[in-house]
Amino acid sequence: MRIPSLLTLIVACAFSSCGGTKPPAVETVYQEFRVEGTVDKTVAEMSVQGMMCEVGCVAKVRKELLEVPGVASATIDFEKDRDLNVAIVEYDADVVDAEALVAKVTAIGDGMYPVHRMAVTHHGAAELHP
Numbered sequence: 001m002r003i004p005s006l007l008t009l010i011v012a013c014a015f016s017s018c019g020g021t022k023p024p025a026v027e028t029v030y031q032e033f034r035v036e037g038t039v040d041k042t043v044a045e046m047s048v049q050g051m052m053c054e055v056g057c058v059a060k061v062r063k064e065l066l067e068v069p070g071v072a073s074a075t076i077d078f079e080k081d082r083d084l085n086v087a088i089v090e091y092d093a094d095v096v097d098a099e100a101l102v103a104k105v106t107a108i109g110d111g112m113y114p115v116h117r118m119a120v121t122h123h124g125a126a127e128l129h130p
Helices: 002-017 054-066 098-110
Strands: 029-036 041-049 071-077 084-091 115-124
Touching (some): 029 098, 041 098, 054 084, 098 115
Parallel strands (some): 029 115
Antiparallel strands (some): 041 115
């Protein structure tokens, strides 16, 4: 019977380690870039605070981003004890905008993961001006 009680303890520790006090509200800085290329895509890099573990925090942020219509992929560049980690999200800018992605992340845990910076890069063919 030691295994079920040990498993319960591990799960309880994982959930409690991702909790904590709610960080103060942060105003997100938005930046937008355009890059010429052959592939049309939009990639966002979000600097996210508050992620403390890969099992709970990182997985939750990634899961929530992947549930947003128009999001093709979401990866998290995470290092334990780093104040800001980076979520890299490829998405269809015709379906969802950067503000909606920030809103999705900041809504998790009632503001547990504030987004400090959102840098959006649009890749695609250059617009020709006569």
